[in-house]
Amino acid sequence: MPQFLHAVCDELCHRSHGYRAFGSATELTPVVSTWKDFIARAVGRNLPVSTIQADLVACGAAADTAALAAQVIDGRRAALRQALIHDASAISSAHLSDFDWSLQVRVNMDLLCGCLLFLFFLVRVRV
Numbered sequence: 344m345p346q347f348l349h350a351v352c353d354e355l356c357h358r359s360h361g362y363r364a365f366g367s368a369t370e371l372t373p374v375v376s377t378w379k380d381f382i383a384r385a386v387g388r389n390l391p392v393s394t395i396q397a398d399l400v401a402c403g404a405a406a407d408t409a410a411l412a413a414q415v416i417d418g419r420r421a422a423l424r425q426a427l428i429h430d431a432s433a434i435s436s437a438h439l440s441d442f443d444w445s446l447q448v449r450v451n452m453d454l455l456c457g458c459l460l461f462l463f464f465l466v467r468v469r470v
Contacts, residue, residue, distance in 0.1 A: 344408060348415040351378045356419075356426040382416055386423045392416075 347365050354375070365371060385395050392413045399409035416423070 344411055345415055348378065348382075348412055349419070351375055351382065352415065352419045352423060355379055355382060356422050382423065383427060385416055386420055387427055 350361060350365070353359065381398075384390075385398075390398070395413040395416055396406075396409045399412055400406055404412070
């Protein structure tokens with residue numbers, strides 16, 4: 344169990360991972376996805392080990408499995424937090440750069456239209 348959770352943490356931290364030793368990819372995909380979501384939420388909300396353990400037991404995990412999982416998450420917390428911050432930052436900067444670009448195009452088009460409108464009125468006034 345700890346090796347599997349470390350592999351999930353490695354994937355969240357964008358390091359190499361290998362699930363072949365744990366089973367087939369088709370069987371593990373939903374399990375890995377569930378663990379990744381749980382770990383990301385636990386680290387993102389800065390949940391204490393006791394809360395992580397209690398949440399896992401509430402979801403039906405055995406107490407010893409929940410304790411092992413909480414220890415793995417707590418041990419990798421700093422690296423996981425950095426990876427989550429990096430991912431959020433990358434998404435935000437991409438959206439901001441797209442927003443700035445489209446805003447700049449919109450402002451330039453408005454400026455161009457305003458200049459053309461001004462020239463049109465200048466020509467009409469002189470005629």
